Amino acid sequence: LKSLLRCCTVRCGVWDSASPRQKSSLLTSQWYPEIVIQMDRPTRRMEPWKIAVIVVLVIVALALIIGLLTYVLCNDQDRYYNATFVITNVDYDRQYERQTTEEFRRLSQEIETMISAVFKGSFLSKRYIRSHVVSLSPDPDGVLASVVLVFKFASADSEEMSWDHVNRVLQRRLKTSSTFLSVDQSTIRLTELNKEKGDNLLNNCCGIRRQAFSFTGVERITGGQRAQSGEWPWQASIQLDGTHRCGASVISNTWLVTAAHCFRGERDPRRWTASFGILLRPPKQKKLVRRIIIHEKYRSFVLDHEYDVAVVELASAIEFTSDVHSVCLPEASHVFPANATCFVTGWGALKNDGSSVNELRQAEVKIISTEVCNRRQVYSGAITPGMLCAGYLEGQVDACQGDSGGPLVHANSRGIWYLVGIVSWG
Structure with a gap:
């Protein structure tokens, strides 16, 4: 500014003393300064939230890329x-x-x-x-x-x-x-x-389980251990008018085996359905029932529990998956020894007169010899040649209402599971 004022002062003096021709010459003279003033334009700064959004998007994109690479x-x-x-x-x-x-x-x-x-x-x-x-x-x-x-x-x-x-x-x-x-x-x-x-x-191989499951010793269905998906793929629920009534075992893609007493009072197959998977709601699969066949020697009006066996034919075939397929049926001559470890599974009540649970439960039990089970202080001769006992003489580990008809299973040395019996009474 000082230089500009000084220049203007000098030139103003020259201008005042100059003739009209000299003034015209001064206007075009090269020593007349050109003054250029530049104004700074205000810079537009990005708002902090926009910067934060961009940073987050970049981080998410990088995480997705890294995740995909890691997965592959x-x-x-x-x-x-x-x-x-x-x-x-x-x-x-x-x-x-x-x-x-x-x-x-x-x-x-x-x-x-x-x-x-x-x-x-x-x-x-x-x-x-x-x-x-x-x-x-x-x-x-x-x-x-x-x-x-x-x-x-x-x-x-x-x-x-x-x-x-x-x-x-x-x-x-x-x-x-x-x-x-x-x-x-x-x-x-x-x-x-x-x-x-x-x-x-x-x-399509019976009795096989795709996953290896660890068992933590004795558990009871009543208040015990929940089953994992695919752990007992042959377990079925048979339901009357949509309500769980009994358990059952898948023995082929169209046949189930269960207890005859489950159908006491209602044998019309049109009122029955079967569901599969560890949850009653929602099930992995659900099927209509075509027919129910009760053992010809079962007498529903007599409470001696003899021949408490029934088979159920489904209206359409089950789609076998790792979560739903059949258990093996043992040879007629096979004998399961006393004290053999077995598992019983079902959706039965957790206490007497309780309601069924939605998630399948399991219990580890031992086979008890018929000789021991028929002792006077146990079942006093009520165990017939068509029955076997499983559980513990001291009690506490057991099936309950709603577990009837479900499987008692045992694994052989190859890890193949066989149907030992059907939950009937106790």
């Missing part, structure tokens, strides 16, 4: 394979045709033990989940075994690489297996199965 790279998924091979040092037995026979159990367990040793002793030990023999067929050189293998591989692992790893271990290590079984190496075939086909093969 680290998430494990089940992969199924079907392995077939011929065992040459075992003769085929017709008892292998039924999975419930002792002969099938014995050879299948030996095969599954051999397969487990093969993979648990390899670099795939942490990927191997289980093996399950689905069939034993006759072969000119012995027995053709078909086994489903289940592994967990990272989602990012290619299917070709996973199959190659499994096949390489199977081909190399099966020949060095330490079991007594002799496998013809030239007959080993490994086929990859998609999830649907693998699930179907396993779900």
Whole structure:
């Protein structure tokens, strides 16, 4: 400003003393200063909340990207394979045709033990989940075994690489297996199965449970342990006019077995339905009933509980899944020994004269010999050859109203569950 004022003062003096021509010259003279004044425009600042929103969106986007990458790279998924091979040092037995026979159990367990040793002793030990023999067929050189293998591989692992790893271990290590079984190496075939086909093969095997569940000792249905999804997939509820009446067991995709006394007073199949899954509401599946068949020797008007057995035919087939499928029926000659550990399950009341619960419960009980159960201080001879006792002489662990008709089950050494009996009375 000082320079400008000084310049103006000097030039104003020159201007005053100048002639008109000189003034015209001064107007165009080059020493006349050009004054340019620049004004700063006000800057528009972004509001803090907008900045916060942008930061949050960036963080969320980064989290999603990282999550997707982690899922793809680290998430494990089940992969199924079907392995077939011929065992040459075992003769085929017709008892292998039924999975419930002792002969099938014995050879299948030996095969599954051999397969487990093969993979648990390899670099795939942490990927191997289980093996399950689905069939034993006759072969000119012995027995053709078909086994489903289940592994967990990272989602990012290619299917070709996973199959190659499994096949390489199977081909190399099966020949060095330490079991007594002799496998013809030239007959080993490994086929990859998609999830649907693998699930179907396993779900159509009776008595199998997809998950390993740990039991924490004795629990009672009345106030005890809730069941987990898929833990007892053969459990069914039979309902009169939509209300839970009794439990039942799935023995095929169209048949249930239950107690005859459940239908006392009402046998019209049109009023009955069956539901499946651990919850009564909402169920995994629900079916109409086509017919009810009561044991021909059951007498509903006599309270001696003899022949308290009924079967229920469904109007349409159950869709077998890992949560809903059948339990195994034991061979007629099979004997479950006293003190064997069993489980009883149901939606029954938690106390006498109470109402049913919505979530399935389970209780661990022991088989009590008929000799002990018929003692005068226990049931005093009321246990007939068609019955067995399960529970504890000291009580406290038991089924209750609403558990009738439900399953009492026992697992064999392969982890296959068999129907021991039907909850009837106590």
